[in-house]
Amino acid sequence: DQQVKQNSPSLSVQEGRISILNCDYTNSMFDYFLWYKKYPAEGPTFLISISSIKDKNEDGRFTVFLNKSAKHLSLHIVPSQPGDSAVYFCAASAERDNNNDMRFGAGTRLTVKP
């Protein structure tokens, strides 16, 4: 039951350019969305989030866009840096579940080339 989908398993970008990671979801009850970053052999770390009442949230080089009608969100990294190379997970949850059922996508491996 893939309620959160990241259809691109990998993405390669040149340093300094924009990285765009995409995520789609199917459950219309989801109202909170997050991006996590994961390095090998480490746990995921929180990167940025967005509530369904917004369509954009920005934090430094990272911006998350939410399109509720399309059930789609994306993470933009500008400019991309080699240290951004990691696996990025999209996640979603519903407040009615007290966020105890956070669903994750399969992840996208981003490689930023110097």
Added chain:
Amino acid sequence: SQTIHQWPATLVQPVGSPLSLECTVEGTSNPNLYWYRQAAGRGLQLLFYSVGIGQISSEVPQNLSASRPQDRQFILSSKKLLLSDSGFYLCAWSPRDATNEKLFFGSGTQLSVL
């Protein structure tokens, strides 16, 4: 500040052997606790979550079980491991009764069942 400890970092076990992974959280009370698994090439799958001592919710039928003997301790167990139990296991916590809260992950345990 809050910290989450998970051990061991790596584990190689033969098929049919038992399993016990331990996770503890410090610096907070009454956390929600979670066990996730990342199988090779796949996303994070929620296995169990707990909202209190002795309260365990299971997301998928499987060969694993979880227990919460103390407020900040979460244990993942199996009586007999299967090859399909191999994967990267992650413990996580979130504040109790807080909506739109992110999860904080441990560093993970890489389990190889041979």
